[in-house]
Amino acid sequence: MAKDTSTFEKLFYKYRPGLVAFAGSIIQNSDDAEEIVHDVFLAIWNQGEQRQIEEAGMKSYLFTSVKNRCLNHIRKSKLDYSDLTDDLPTPDQSPGVLAQIEAREAEAKVHFLIDQLPTKCKQIFIMSRLYELSHKEIAEVLDLSPKTIENQVSIALKYLKDHLSRTTS
Numbered sequence: 001m002a003k004d005t006s007t008f009e010k011l012f013y014k015y016r017p018g019l020v021a022f023a024g025s026i027i028q029n030s031d032d033a034e035e036i037v038h039d040v041f042l043a044i045w046n047q048g049e050q051r052q053i054e055e056a057g058m059k060s061y062l063f064t065s066v067k068n069r070c071l072n073h074i075r076k077s078k079l080d081y082s083d084l085t086d087d088l089p090t091p092d093q094s095p096g097v098l099a100q101i102e103a104r105e106a107e108a109k110v111h112f113l114i115d116q117l118p119t120k121c122k123q124i125f126i127m128s129r130l131y132e133l134s135h136k137e138i139a140e141v142l143d144l145s146p147k148t149i150e151n152q153v154s155i156a157l158k159y160l161k162d163h164l165s166r167t168t169s
Contacts, residue, residue, distance in 0.1 A: 011058065012041055018141040019066050025127040026070040036073060040065045113163050117156055124149055125156035 016037060023033035040062060114122060124142070127133045128149070133141070135149040142149075 008041075008045060011044075015059065015062050016041070018137075019062055021127060021131055021133055021137065022063060022141050023066050023070050024131050025123045026067065027073055028126060028130065030131075032073060033070075036069045037066060040069060109164065110160070113160050114156075117159060121152045121156050124152040128153050 019037045019040070020030075020033050023036045024030050027033055027036070043065075114125065117125060120142075124138055127138045127141070128135070135146045135153070138144075138149045139146040
């Protein structure tokens with residue numbers, strides 16, 4: 001791909017949102033996901049004419065590059081679920097230590113259960129619930145059917161519901 005600004009901009013605007021969502025589903029940190037996608041596009045720009053990729057292969061190249069950079073990022077730092085805490089119950093501010101301990105235990109259990117999901121199911125569930133992507137958007141990013149996405153989210157929700165109800169009963 002030559003250093004053609006208009007072609008590069010079209011490429012950037014076409015694929016960036018999906019790549020950021022994809023990276024975010026892998027590393028679960030939106031700031032790092034943005035940075036990884038930015039780095040991939042910067043590398044493409046810097047390689048300029050040296051990198052000749054057909055338009056048909058560009059999507060695959062971009063998603064593979066982002067996936068590889070995400071895996072490198074994970075290797076360098078532990079996977080952090082801190083972004084998920086926004087959706088989890090928080091301890092009461094007034095009552096005290098017991099409520100805080102129970103909330104932390106519930107949060108740890110949810111993180112553990114999410115981590116037990118099969119990789120693809122976990123990725124889809126996080127994209128759906130944490131990043132609030134629609135089934136159609138996830139399907140486009142992962143190149144799957146919306147029905148597959150719907151099924152995977154249902155499987156994850158059923159798994160979490162079943163396992164959480166067992167521990168609280």
